[in-house]
Amino acid sequence: MDGGGDQSGQAQKQKGAISNIVIIIAMQSEALPLVDRFHLTEDPHSPFPQGVPWVRYHGSYKDLNINLIWPGKDPALGVDSVGTISSALVTYAAIQALHPDLIINAGTAGGFKAKGASVGDIFIISDCAFHDRRIPIPVFDLYGVGLRKAFETPNLVKELNLQVAKLSTGDSLDMTQQDESSIISNDATVKDMEGAAVAYVAELLKVPAIFVKAVTDIVDGDKPTAEEFLQNLAAVTAALDVAVEKVISFINGKSLSEL
Amino acid sequence: MDGGGDQSGQAQKQKGAISNIVIIIAMQSEALPLVDRFHLTEDPHSPFPQGVPWVRYHGSYKDLNINLIWPGKDPALGVDSVGTISSALVTYAAIQALHPDLIINAGTAGGFKAKGASVGDIFIISDCAFHDRRIPIPVFDLYGVGLRKAFETPNLVKELNLQVAKLSTGDSLDMTQQDESSIISNDATVKDMEGAAVAYVAELLKVPAIFVKAVTDIVDGDKPTAEEFLQNLAAVTAALDVAVEKVISFINGKSLSEL
Numbered sequence: 001m002d003g004g005g006d007q008s009g010q011a012q013k014q015k016g017a018i019s020n021i022v023i024i025i026a027m028q029s030e031a032l033p034l035v036d037r038f039h040l041t042e043d044p045h046s047p048f049p050q051g052v053p054w055v056r057y058h059g060s061y062k063d064l065n066i067n068l069i070w071p072g073k074d075p076a077l078g079v080d081s082v083g084t085i086s087s088a089l090v091t092y093a094a095i096q097a098l099h100p101d102l103i104i105n106a107g108t109a110g111g112f113k114a115k116g117a118s119v120g121d122i123f124i125i126s127d128c129a130f131h132d133r134r135i136p137i138p139v140f141d142l143y144g145v146g147l148r149k150a151f152e153t154p155n156l157v158k159e160l161n162l163q164v165a166k167l168s169t170g171d172s173l174d175m176t177q178q179d180e181s182s183i184i185s186n187d188a189t190v191k192d193m194e195g196a197a198v199a200y201v202a203e204l205l206k207v208p209a210i211f212v213k214a215v216t217d218i219v220d221g222d223k224p225t226a227e228e229f230l231q232n233l234a235a236v237t238a239a240l241d242v243a244v245e246k247v248i249s250f251i252n253g254k255s256l257s258e259l
Numbered sequence: 260m261d262g263g264g265d266q267s268g269q270a271q272k273q274k275g276a277i278s279n280i281v282i283i284i285a286m287q288s289e290a291l292p293l294v295d296r297f298h299l300t301e302d303p304h305s306p307f308p309q310g311v312p313w314v315r316y317h318g319s320y321k322d323l324n325i326n327l328i329w330p331g332k333d334p335a336l337g338v339d340s341v342g343t344i345s346s347a348l349v350t351y352a353a354i355q356a357l358h359p360d361l362i363i364n365a366g367t368a369g370g371f372k373a374k375g376a377s378v379g380d381i382f383i384i385s386d387c388a389f390h391d392r393r394i395p396i397p398v399f400d401l402y403g404v405g406l407r408k409a410f411e412t413p414n415l416v417k418e419l420n421l422q423v424a425k426l427s428t429g430d431s432l433d434m435t436q437q438d439e440s441s442i443i444s445n446d447a448t449v450k451d452m453e454g455a456a457v458a459y460v461a462e463l464l465k466v467p468a469i470f471v472k473a474v475t476d477i478v479d480g481d482k483p484t485a486e487e488f489l490q491n492l493a494a495v496t497a498a499l500d501v502a503v504e505k506v507i508s509f510i511n512g513k514s515l516s517e518l
């Protein structure tokens with residue numbers, strides 16, 4: 001059992017270089033620039049069940065096997081399947097089908113200028129939590145908030161000179177007073193609609209997950225969120241795209257503990 | 260290919276009697292009375308991946324194969340894994356693993372006295388929607404609301420003399436002003452934390468789903484929701500339990516179109 005054929009595989013495993021990555025991206029406009037950049041192609045044999053709109057793009061980049069999973073367009077309405085339910089489902093299904101070493105959730109987010117965020121900023125997330133799951137019963141309250149740490153990447157952050165911040169996730173693009181209180185209590189600099197759901201599933205299935213979030217709009221600013229979001233989406237997506245390539249290039253050839 | 264051995268199976272299939280049911284129940288205190296009532300046993304070989312707390316109880320009842328799926332206790336916090344993300348994930352995983360003919364989501368709910376609900380009432384749901392997914396961009400707004408019809412069961416409703424109502428789902432036990440507006444706009448009589456998520460996944464995977472909801476607390480009443488909910492949970496769960504047995508007994512031996 002210690003013989004020849006297995007040794008290189010074992011050495012590889014002991015060295016533990018990351019080889020298989022799943023990138024979860026909620027919106028097509030965020031996903032397609034990365035599909036182009038990494039020359040990924042759509043999987044003609046979907047690893048997902050019939051009926052779901054989820055799309056896998058894949059390909060090789062340096063020594064990495066890259067899977068970019070986009071939850072696709074809602075079958076009835078034709079808009080991107082954004083939000084926590086879809087992102088939880090594709091994270092689950094992608095882990096089951098593809099057994100990634102690492103998950104990267106990349107996407108746009110709202111930023112808080114009171115916490116130093118500006119449009120176009122890119123953040124690596126240290127902690128994820130929910131801001132719209134209020135269950136005022138002891139311990140259920142903590143379950144609702146669902147605070148969890150992202151996989152820590154101190155070397156990546158230092159080498160690429162990235163900002164680190166906390167993320168708060170909810171299923172609405174706008175923000176109520178109660179959302180705002182929870183976001184403040186989560187100490188969040190950025191707000192998205194998927195991160196904490198991806199973190200939840202990744203933790204359940206014990207797959208490390210990191211989060212790269214680009215600010216499209218300032219939540220505590222003067223402009224209406226939806227308008228500012230749509231206005232900045234293309235430009236900020238381009239910045240996100242550059243950041244994700246740098247992150248992936250840094251990951252290439254390294255083990256999890258080297259990140 | 261038309262020979263002997265296949266005919267009884269084909270006749271069975273043409274008649275289309277429902278044979279395999281998945282019941283999704285979020286809380287242990289709601290699930291265990293049904294486990295007892297149907298003499299279900301916990302599956303020693305979980306059909307779910309390692310690490311997830313999801314539990315399958317199963318057994319036979321009359322001519323039906325019954326699977327009761329409870330999302331289990333949160334591994335870190337030890338409370339029931341309530342809410343839309345867990346219920347979407349177990350619905351997905353249960354459909355993939357168990358291929359049910361029909362899904363029944365049963366559970367407790369808040370009721371609105373303005374719409375005629377009282378504590379202990381049992382409702383069959385006609386429509387599910389979300390009240391905490393506000394995305395004020397055209398078409399995304401409809402995606403957020405996620406209105407979908409439950410599988411229609413006119414004969415079941417008539418025979419068992421059950422009330423029919425609309426359900427609104429959100430991840431909070433409490434209700435903000437914005438939630439209330441959305442619930443009114445969803446025309447909902449009952450409010451829960453799972454239904455619309457189960458409906459979403461069931462529709463994606465084309466499995467008919469019905470919903471049996473029992474009112475534990477009056478949302479537009481005088482008592483604080485959490486307190487009233489906990490106070491009535493045991494008694495209302497017993498009523499739910501009786502209703503679910505009646506529903507399952509009615510389903511036994513019938514095809515989907517006979518419900």
